[in-house]
Amino acid sequence: MSNQQVRLKERPIGMTSASTWDITTDDIPEPGPGEFLCKIEYISLDPAMRGWINDVRSYIPPVGLGEVMRAGTCGTVIKSNHPDYKEGDFVVGSLGVQQYAVSDGKFCYKSDTFGLPKEKFLGVLGMPGFTAYFGLLDITNPQEGETLVVSGAAGAVGSVVGQIGKIKGCKVIGIAGGPEKCATVVNDYGFDACIDYKNEDVQQKLKEHCPKGIDIYFDNVGGEILDYCLARIRFKGRISLCGAISQYNSETGPVGPKNYLSLLVNSAKLEGFIVMNYQDRYMEAAKQLGEWMMSGQLKSKETVIEGVDTFPDTFNRLFSGDKLGKLVLKP
């Protein structure tokens, strides 16, 4: 019985590779007083993790060299000295890329599974779902009849953003990579259309699908797609800045949006946020997203890959696009 872990070995320039990580094996730790031991069942892989290993000022400190890689997880308490957690409890929290973890409960919460697949608590019913919920509703306040464009539309966040947009009465246009993802976005998630950025002229297709312009753009990708959306933003348009996956592995730093003055002439805004800002409202989001799931208005997909030791390769699938919906690791 041992604990396989992924630790940060060196800070990457550009894409991570096998040499970025150390795969180590340790004893399973013993929980001390006020702690519990969790058997991790799913590990969340998110684009934001790429930012956590850069040595720069950000919303959380960077992962240190030699430390277990930070990641969202869910699992079951198997031993507990913590008054609020007992054996068998289902726990969601930031416990890292490993098979077992000891925690004092910080950055964790207990949940019922409601009989749902547990990996959904790292996707639509977890951080990506909450990110979509607050990043769309709180930052952009969508109104019926408005045109919403979502990049990364087949992803864990984007797919939920678009479905909430439809629930709120928007016309929703997705942008995703490849015909398979675009078909999923339209047929399974119910977007009005989806632009295949790998095979179509995004600028031209935005013109076709958004003839009056774009009221809301939910940006997961940055780069030239952000510029195309800026160019078509409407008066008082809102851009929710959630991510910039096209830029995270850049070796020369991100490229700025050259069309940013479109914000000026259209009295529009570009606003960033991180999901942690809404910590005291997570339960509101979970309840609403759960209700939409139960009523069939909200669908989600997960790609599950097995093995902590596959992490170095699996992590890069986030950036190659080789996955559908939420990417999770089963350790």
Add this chain to the structure above:
Amino acid sequence: MSNQQVRLKERPIGMTSASTWDITTDDIPEPGPGEFLCKIEYISLDPAMRGWINDVRSYIPPVGLGEVMRAGTCGTVIKSNHPDYKEGDFVVGSLGVQQYAVSDGKFCYKSDTFGLPKEKFLGVLGMPGFTAYFGLLDITNPQEGETLVVSGAAGAVGSVVGQIGKIKGCKVIGIAGGPEKCATVVNDYGFDACIDYKNEDVQQKLKEHCPKGIDIYFDNVGGEILDYCLARIRFKGRISLCGAISQYNSETGPVGPKNYLSLLVNSAKLEGFIVMNYQDRYMEAAKQLGEWMMSGQLKSKETVIEGVDTFPDTFNRLFSGDKLGKLVLKP
């Protein structure tokens, strides 16, 4: 008795020059039914005018080739067939770069001069003052004790922004070009400090003057100064996007702010606006700015240049920085 006018001859690439304009002389026009004739006393020169002669989609249509150049003006009614305007009335409005203009009252308003120099109605008590008022108060909602950075701090808009910031209890840091302007910003306008971007290391000085970071940045200039401010923006910081004077004459289009992801990690926003959005609140701004002037809390300077025919050279002073405060032409 004739009417000297400046007309757009060709669309410039980069800086305007003598060949951009035609200086023409016409008869003084006769007002038709429902119109009045205005003798223009001051013509406003604003950086935004550079945008009006580009053939691109914007908040107003571009000035057409051969047309009198659009400009804010003030002057006196000398003949009227308009029921609301009579001879001797003082009029502020968009009547173009010329000595006389006929108007039906559209884009004009009558005003008392309150015994003040008339050119102030193109500056602190006109569009630049209103721009400062709404662009600061409405877009960024400054709070006591916050740190406000203003670029173009010696200019018609920036100088008012900083003074309103002081009235609202902010720590105010200006950025301007050259020691003379910086001295004016601190000694006359009462900013806490002013960084001379022509002779000082802006990045380093921002660190010194804003040790906790920047809560609000009022951007008149774009370019690398925007990037430096983005890098120091605080949690929930607000950037009011008013202009980008460093980019208006670019021959290759504007450069995007490469540090824009600082908006994401700091949950900050970048919001554009144009003063025309607030048309129905101009009188609120005029009243408040007038009160602050009367009480000595708000100061302003104007640089007055004589002669419609000097327009081609005088206009470029906006970009060379060779003027103090509001630049106006006396035709």
